[in-house]
Amino acid sequence: MSYCPKNNLLNLLRRGSKFFRKASNSAAPTAAPTSTPGQASSSAAAISSTSAMDDLHILKTRLCIIGSGPAAHTAAIYASRAELKPILFEGWMANGIAPGGQLTTTTDVENFPGFPDGINGIELMDRCRKQSLRFGTQILTETVNKVDFSTTPFKVFTDSKAVIADSIIVATGAIAKRLDFPGSGEGPGGFWNRGISACAVCDGAAPIFRNKPLAVIGGGDSAMEEATFLTKYGSIVYIIHRRETFRASKIMQQRALTNPKIQVLWNSAVVGAYGDENTNNRVLGWLKVKNVLSGEVSDLKVSGLFFAIGHESATKFLDGQLELDSGGYVVTRPGTTLTSVHGVFAAGDVQDKKYRQAVTAAGTGCMAALEAEHYLQEIGSQEGKTD
Numbered sequence: 597m598s599y600c601p602k603n604n605l606l607n608l609l610r611r612g613s614k615f616f617r618k619a620s621n622s623a624a625p626t627a628a629p630t631s632t633p634g635q636a637s638s639s640a641a642a643i644s645s646t647s648a649m650d651d652l653h654i655l656k657t658r659l660c661i662i663g664s665g666p667a668a669h670t671a672a673i674y675a676s677r678a679e680l681k682p683i684l685f686e687g688w689m690a691n692g693i694a695p696g697g698q699l700t701t702t703t704d705v706e707n708f709p710g711f712p713d714g715i716n717g718i719e720l721m722d723r724c725r726k727q728s729l730r731f732g733t734q735i736l737t738e739t740v741n742k743v744d745f746s747t748t749p750f751k752v753f754t755d756s757k758a759v760i761a762d763s764i765i766v767a768t769g770a771i772a773k774r775l776d777f778p779g780s781g782e783g784p785g786g787f788w789n790r791g792i793s794a795c796a797v798c799d800g801a802a803p804i805f806r807n808k809p810l811a812v813i814g815g816g817d818s819a820m821e822e823a824t825f826l827t828k829y830g831s832i833v834y835i836i837h838r839r840e841t842f843r844a845s846k847i848m849q850q851r852a853l854t855n856p857k858i859q860v861l862w863n864s865a866v867v868g869a870y871g872d873e874n875t876n877n878r879v880l881g882w883l884k885v886k887n888v889l890s891g892e893v894s895d896l897k898v899s900g901l902f903f904a905i906g907h908e909s910a911t912k913f914l915d916g917q918l919e920l921d922s923g924g925y926v927v928t929r930p931g932t933t934l935t936s937v938h939g940v941f942a943a944g945d946v947q948d949k950k951y952r953q954a955v956t957a958a959g960t961g962c963m964a965a966l967e968a969e970h971y972l973q974e975i976g977s978q979e980g981k982t983d
Contacts, residue, residue: 652758657683660759663767665697666954667944669724670961671765676731687739696721745917745937763939765964768910770945779869791880794903796822805900814904820848822904827857838865863889933964
């Protein structure tokens with residue numbers, strides 16, 4: 597991540613595409629019923645998907661990939677080279693993020709192999725996209741809003757299309773939770789990507805943070821880990837927590853609390869961020885911190901602020917059709933990308949709440965493609981035996 601202003605809107609518009617809806621042959625199309633996550637039955641999903649397809653342009657493929665980050669495109673590259681001719685739904689502002697995933701919200705990526713001078717996050721994902729296209733992936737800039745995994749072949753739906761697929765790779769990622777207060781956003785007067793981040797491991801080593809006071813918001817293991825990591829670079833690291841105790845594990849608390857470069861601001865919340873006058877307010881310079889008990893607001897000099905308040909996996913569209921853990925992440929068999937549904941695979945941050953790095957996401961994307969290829973060979977041989 598770098599901290600010079602970027603015109604993100606132009607980048608988003610450049611990635612957009614026009615959508616076309618196929619006219620319905622039915623005089624009175626039936627709206628598909630919706631159900632809450634975890635409550636949809638297999639039979640209800642099948643009935644709903646059948647009626648929904650009447651009004652949609654239908655495509656067929658051996659493999660459908662849902663996602664647009666490193667996991668999705670790595671899977672697409674491997675699958676295309678295996679001549680599976682995958683269809684990839686990259687979404688359009690799905691979960692508020694442009695096609696390309698979380699890397700489109702950062703600028704300089706310095707920890708992805710092969711780029712010794714770093715690479716812009718949007719450029720990296722543009723290159724991944726071009727590589728997927730080069731080998732024959734069909735990319736659709738539409739957001740998947742519904743799936744039917746109750747029977748094979750599987751069905752994937754957007755507002756205008758239905759894809760019938762023999763296998764699926766879910767690679768929709770997870771979104772870092774952010775707080776909303778004056779100065780926290782991306783617009784005018786905001787310092788997101790200009791001192792405010794949600795990934796210390798990704799961005800903490802940037803020159804703007806070196807030997808400068810830094811702050812982390814949170815009270816769990818992630819906050820302790822990120823604060824400890826940042827002590828390698830910052831002059832001091834403040835942990836800002838709105839309660840008087842941490843919820844982190846005891847060992848993680850001990851590591852943070854015994855670190856001489858970490859100072860905790862208990863019962864405190866950030867209520868504003870503003871710029872550094874020495875840089876004409878181009879980057880973060882100060883925080884306004886409120887004591888939630890006394891109501892007193894004070895200024896805190898920092899050059900970096902890191903949200904460590906958790907992530908939210910992008911799994912709502914699955915509607916309970918895959919097994920999820922208590923945090924909403926897709927459960928995969930250890931050491932694989934296999935999900936609870938045979939023929940459906942999960943890769944990247946949607947199933948990884950531990951590492952959450954671009955390079956690990958790419959690795960699981962490779963795994964998913966290879967396992968999908970093996971699955972398709974398996975069902976192909978079974979079909980041959982029954983013919």
